[in-house]
Amino acid sequence: MASAQSILAFRQSIRAFMQYRINHQDLTLILALVRAGALARAAELLRVDVSTVFRSIRRLESALGQSLFEKSRAGYLPTALALSLAAQAEQAEQALQVAQVSVEQGGEVVSGTVRLTCTDAVLQHVLLPALAMFMPRYPALALELTTSNDFANLTRRDADLALRLTQAPPEHLVGCRLGSVPYRVGASQGYLDTCGTADLAQMHWIAADDFIPDHPGVAWRREHLPSVTPMYRASSMLAVAQLVRGGLGVAVLPPFLMQGLVPLGEPLAGHDSALWLLTRPDCRALRSVVTLFNELRSAISWQAMVDDLPIAGTG
Structure with a gap:
């Protein structure tokens, strides 16, 4: 006691x-x-x-x-x-x-914390350039950024906004389609100079692992090159693109990951995707989320990211 x-x-x-x-x-x-x-x-x-x-x-x-x-x-x-x-x-x-x-600023300001999720590739090549355009105008608005490859973050309410590459966003989310995303097979010039073949089936393939089994590149390869087994697999599309730039092989990539690479042919017909900006219905009442949503919708100039690239062998 x-x-x-x-x-x-x-x-x-x-x-x-x-x-x-x-x-x-x-x-x-x-x-x-x-x-x-x-x-x-x-x-x-x-x-x-x-x-x-x-x-x-x-x-x-x-x-x-x-x-x-x-x-x-x-x-x-x-x-x-x-x-x-x-x-x-x-x-x-x-x-x-x-x-x-x-x-x-002499008036009401947008403040608070908004949680945003996207893939690492979208973060680096799409989101960050957009944020740099308008975030300085919102010094009281804080962002928490996470990278993920699925929609679970919004479903679990771990995030307020998501930028996602998909053709079929979940029905319980709301948002807008920012544009189409074509895919192409790409390689580095160094790899093309040394691989000794123009046959895609004979090249070394690089692919994402099983975290995105419905990726357009996976579906296209299974349809057109069923006998090909990737020599390298990576945990993200950003890592796939880095392996391609390193001269290790070829991969199916979206346009914003093709900088510095050589497209091997036209965009893959019937295997495109779309970039979606999504949120939960209950977030539409939050001024901070709505403000960021509208700014991102205006800032992401998608056409600049999907301009035609020169195809190998055409100059």
Whole structure:
């Protein structure tokens, strides 16, 4: 059983916690040490000396009646309370940033966090150039970007927006079709100079692994080159394109991954796809999501990505 002294100490700590009114300076201190993980780095963030940070944390822990950090070889490890308070501090920090932007721009600003998912290839060649065009106009809007090859992120509500290459987006999502995406067989000039054959069936093939079994390239190869077994497989189309650029073989690729490669023939008839910008129906009421959706729809100039490329042997 607990002793009378321990019970008294517990009650005193609860009383201290209930009576102390935490302030903005306290939250700033906690957030700095959570982010830094060490006194010296926290002192740099706060622009004070190390002893000031140490004394301030000890004073605050004494006022609250419980520990905020545990000292270890790895640095200062935050307790559950410190993490909770740091999260509140971040929200206050973001609110102040939004208020400042609102003052500077003289009106309401778009703020909040939008979670967006796409494949790594779409991220690098489609999304990032588009974001660079308009995101500077939204300093209070934060983006969380993840790369994935399926729609599970939106289905699980792990994301608010998705850029996807598909001919049949899920019916429970809403959005717009940004344009058609043709596919071609491509190779590096170096590989064509050394492979010793013009027969696609005799070339070294590079393909995505089984994570996208309905990929247009897979369907086309099974239809036209059923005897071909890929020599190389990769976990993403971006990795496939990198292997092709490395001169290891040929692959079926979308136009935005064909830069620097030589197309071997015309686009593959009947095996094209489409780029879709998608969201969940419940996100249409969120100003931040709607703003980003509309900006992306306007910024992605798809025609520039599907212009005809010179075909091998035609100059």
